[in-house]
Amino acid sequence: xxxxxxxxxxxxxxxxxxxxxxxxxxxxxxxxxxxxxxxxxxxxxxxxxxxxxxxxxxxxxxxxxxxxxxxxxxxxxxxxxxxxxxxxxxxxxxxxxxxxxxxxxxxxxxxxxxxxxxxxxxxxxxxxxxxxxxxxxxxxxxxxxxxxxxxxxxxxxxxxxxxxxxxxxxxxxxxxxxxxxxxxxxxxxxxxxxxxxxxxxxxxxxxxxxxxxxxxxxxxxxxxxxxxxxxxxxxxxxxxxxxxxxxxxxxxxxxxxxxxxxxxxxxxxxxxxxxxxxxxxxxxxxxxxxxxxxxxxxxxxxxxxxxxxxxxxxxxxxxxxxxxxxxxxxxxxxxxxxxxxxxxxxxxxxxxxxxxxxxxxxxxxxxxxxxxxxxxxxxxxxxxxxxxxxxxxxxxxxxxxxxxxxxxxxxxxxxxxxxxxxxxxxxxxxxxxxxxxxxxxxxxxxxxxxxxxxxxxxxxxxxxxxxxxxxxxxxxx
Amino acid sequence: xxxxxxxxxxxxxxxxxxxxxxxxxxxxxxxxxxxxxxxxxxxxxxxxxxxxxxxxxxxxxxxxxxxxxxxxxxxxxxxxxxxxxxxxxxxxxxxxxxxxxxxxxxxxxxxxxxxxxxxxxxxxxxxxxxxxxxxxxxxxxxxxxxxxxxxxxxxxxxxxxxxxxxxxxxxxxxxxx
Numbered sequence: 001x002x003x004x005x006x007x008x009x010x011x012x013x014x015x016x017x018x019x020x021x022x023x024x025x026x027x028x029x030x031x032x033x034x035x036x037x038x039x040x041x042x043x044x045x046x047x048x049x050x051x052x053x054x055x056x057x058x059x060x061x062x063x064x065x066x067x068x069x070x071x072x073x074x075x076x077x078x079x080x081x082x083x084x085x086x087x088x089x090x091x092x093x094x095x096x097x098x099x100x101x102x103x104x105x106x107x108x109x110x111x112x113x114x115x116x117x118x119x120x121x122x123x124x125x126x127x128x129x130x131x132x133x134x135x136x137x138x139x140x141x142x143x144x145x146x147x148x149x150x151x152x153x154x155x156x157x158x159x160x161x162x163x164x165x166x167x168x169x170x171x172x173x174x175x176x177x178x179x180x181x182x183x184x185x186x187x188x189x190x191x192x193x194x195x196x197x198x199x200x201x202x203x204x205x206x207x208x209x210x211x212x213x214x215x216x217x218x219x220x221x222x223x224x225x226x227x228x229x230x231x232x233x234x235x236x237x238x239x240x241x242x243x244x245x246x247x248x249x250x251x252x253x254x255x256x257x258x259x260x261x262x263x264x265x266x267x268x269x270x271x272x273x274x275x276x277x278x279x280x281x282x283x284x285x286x287x288x289x290x291x292x293x294x295x296x297x298x299x300x301x302x303x304x305x306x307x308x309x310x311x312x313x314x315x316x317x318x319x320x321x322x323x324x325x326x327x328x329x330x331x332x333x334x335x336x337x338x339x340x341x342x343x344x345x346x347x348x349x350x351x352x353x354x355x356x357x358x359x360x361x362x363x364x365x366x367x368x369x370x371x372x373x374x375x376x377x378x379x380x381x382x383x384x385x386x387x388x389x390x391x392x393x394x395x396x397x398x399x400x401x402x403x404x405x406x407x408x409x410x411x412x413x414x415x416x417x418x419x420x421x422x423x424x425x426x427x428x429x430x431x432x433x434x435x436x437x438x439x440x441x442x443x444x445x446x447x448x449x450x451x452x453x454x455x456x457x458x459x460x461x462x463x464x465x466x467x468x469x470x471x472x473x474x475x476x477x
Numbered sequence: 478x479x480x481x482x483x484x485x486x487x488x489x490x491x492x493x494x495x496x497x498x499x500x501x502x503x504x505x506x507x508x509x510x511x512x513x514x515x516x517x518x519x520x521x522x523x524x525x526x527x528x529x530x531x532x533x534x535x536x537x538x539x540x541x542x543x544x545x546x547x548x549x550x551x552x553x554x555x556x557x558x559x560x561x562x563x564x565x566x567x568x569x570x571x572x573x574x575x576x577x578x579x580x581x582x583x584x585x586x587x588x589x590x591x592x593x594x595x596x597x598x599x600x601x602x603x604x605x606x607x608x609x610x611x612x613x614x615x616x617x618x619x620x621x622x623x624x625x626x627x628x629x630x631x632x633x634x635x636x637x638x639x640x641x642x643x644x645x646x647x648x649x650x651x652x653x654x
Contacts, residue, residue: 159625159636160586173636174627176572176584185571185598198572198588 004250006243007131008049011082013237014138015045022076040065044073045129048083053128053258055098074127081137084130086255089121098126101262128258132249139241142234149227153220162196164189171196328392329385478560482519483529485548486511490534492541504528507547513580517628520555521580556581556623556635563647564637566617569602576619581633585621589638591645616650 019041047063048054060070077083151158160173169189171179179187179196187196231238252258486507494502508525515521532546556562556578564576564583573586587596587604594604594613603614613619621637621644639645 158588160588173573173584173586174625174634176575176586176636177582177634180568180570180575185602187572198586 003247004131006240006247007134007250010138010237010240010244011045011049011129011131011134012042013240014082014134015042017234017237018141019045022073037069040069041073041077044070045077045082048127048129051128052102052252052262053086053098053126053255054102056125056127059127071125074125078127081133082130084128084133086126086128087123088126088255090124091121097259097263098124100266101259103266126255128252128255132251135241135244135249138237142238142241145230146227149223149230152223153227161199162187163199164192164194164196166192166194170199329381329388478555478557479523480520480553480555481526481550482553483548483550484511484519484522485546488545488547489537489542490545492543495543500531503531503545503547507549511549511551515580515631515633517630517633520553520633523552523554523580525549525551554579554581556583556626556633558623558626560623561620561644562623562637563618563620566613566615566619569596569604569614571596571598571602574604574613576621576637581635583621583623583635583637585619585637585639589624589636589640591640611646612649613646614650618647620644620647 021038022041023036023038043063044059044065047059051059056070056074057067059065060067063070074083074085078085162171162173162175162179163169164171167189169191171187171189176187178190181188188194189196253261488503488507488510490499490503490506507528511522512524513522527550529548529550531548534543534545536543562578562583564578566574566576567582568575571587573584573588573590576583576585590604590613593606594611595607597603597605601614603612605612619639621639622641623635623637625636627634
């Protein structure tokens with residue numbers, strides 16, 4: 001992605017130049033001082049310059065706008081070709097992928113979409129500024145404005161348009177053949193036979209002429225004035241266009257591509273696997289194999305990673321055993337490094353991972369046994385795992401206690417807790433960690449997991465810790 | 478503008494024409510079918526100048542008709558935007574005037590007629606300058622510039638202007654060329 005700043009400035013200039021009096025109220029609706037929302041378009045465009053792909057509901061919440069209003073504005077911009085929109089059906093899990101992606105790009109305003117909806121598919125809409133199109137659209141607009149004024153000045157070569165006053169149907173001079181009537185000398189409308197009126201040049205005939213010559217000269221002067229004023233007022237925009245001309249356009253790609261990239265980037269930044277892989281399998285999205293190079297990930301990922309060829313191998317495995325999603329030792333210090341949401345997502349999925357840890361750990365054992373000899377990175381991962389397990393030991397007790405907490409409050413608490421924790425520090429998180437683990441265990445992402453969750457809860461953790469304790473002899477330095 | 482191009486067409490021939498003069502009959506039929514027609518893509522086919530090749534005939538199932546693919550050279554006329562043509566005025570109207578340049582019809586709206594020419598109705602409606610020196614009426618020859626073409630599948634229609642330099646009436650009706 002190229003430098004985005006000059007493009008953002010271009011967007012802001014264009015918004016203020018052309019869209020600063022757009023209102024979402026219709027022509028006939030009363031416009032009181034309070035309900036007049038002219039200029040809202042500028043606010044929306046400015047907000048979009050600070051985000052990449054964003055869910056429309058989230059944007060509405062951030063801007064304190066009604067979703068419907070925002071939708072109307074975004075639809076308008078989509079028609080103006082400034083904004084790209086994507087609508088897709090998702091379950092709550094899918095929203096998590098997006099959340100993680102956004103978190104990875106540093107967006108701090110995330111509201112997750114957890115709920116009790118297990119597999120309900122809602123259509124979520126996403127929007128993003130389309131910079132290359134914006135550049136073209138602004139240039140085209142300027143070109144058309146200048147052309148219209150110049151044509152008026154020289155008053156040549158414009159195709160005459162005709163309007164029927166009855167049914168307001170429009171014709172051009174090219175239709176003239178069909179419009180002539182045998183009876184009189186005027187053009188008649190095809191449908192209602194009303195006499196057509198030539199659409200005179202609006203710019204030229206705004207003022208009633210004094211005398212013919214004077215009128216024409218006045219018109220000429222007015223148009224020339226308009227042209228000079230336009231060029232002068234649009235100068236900053238034109239300069240920005242020139243500056244931006246040679247720069248590479250920032251390209252976010254389609255929504256899915258962007259999510260993949262953002263997740264991979266986040267992953268490589270944090271050295272941990274994408275915990276949203278389980279949601280992938282649960283949703284059956286065609287995330288597909290965009291092979292992404294990641295830093296510092298081990299072959300253990302072969303079983304679990306979602307991105308890359310491994311992803312494809314994983315998918316059939318995951319399809320068979322939806323519970324087997326993430327190994328618990330994947331989730332670790334990453335918690336501290338990533339955003340709360342990411343952590344949230346991590347935790348949630350993790351719970352899926354922890355409960356399936358028994359199956360996973362077996363696999364892991366075999367793979368880890370193989371990998372031990374291989375990379376330093378492997379050891380690093382295991383060290384993380386060790387740290388995690390240490391934590392889990394302490395958590396086990398509280399896990400049992402908190403298992404009794406209700407499901408209903410889980411989702412809410414899951415989201416409220418992050419905000420609390422944001423204030424807090426690592427230590428707090430460790431404590432609250434258990435709570436989350438517990439709660440998430442009881443809210444399985446898919447129906448199939450529930451049983452396993454309950455069955456394996458304590459067993460899982462006990463086994464896992466025991467097994468891995470044996471493996472882990474070394475501590476990271 | 479006029480072009481000399483090679484076109485191809487599948488001609489169907491009734492068996493009664495088979496015989497010694499098959500080829501001549503085929504060519505005659507081609508000329509009858511094609512000359513004077515208009516295709517949106519090539520323009521008006523003015524005249525066939527020669528036959529390039531006649532392919533093998535294919536007998537259609539069920540009937541005795543035979544289809545020959547024929548390649549022929551011809552002169553076509555296709556107007557383009559920005560082109561300058563001479564045309565003959567056919568109808569004068571309050572909204573402008575219609576002129577013909579060979580097979581193509583051109584409409585010049587009053588908006589694109591110089592401002593000093595006023596419409597005057599009557600049994601011979603015309604456009605006249607204030608001093609009466611220049612008059613556009615039926616059968617006048619005018620030079621005009623095409624500013625737009627409308628191309629359908631089988632029809633071409635143009636609009637033009639005489640508001641530029643060197644455009645306008647060339648000669649009056651009835652004057653010998």
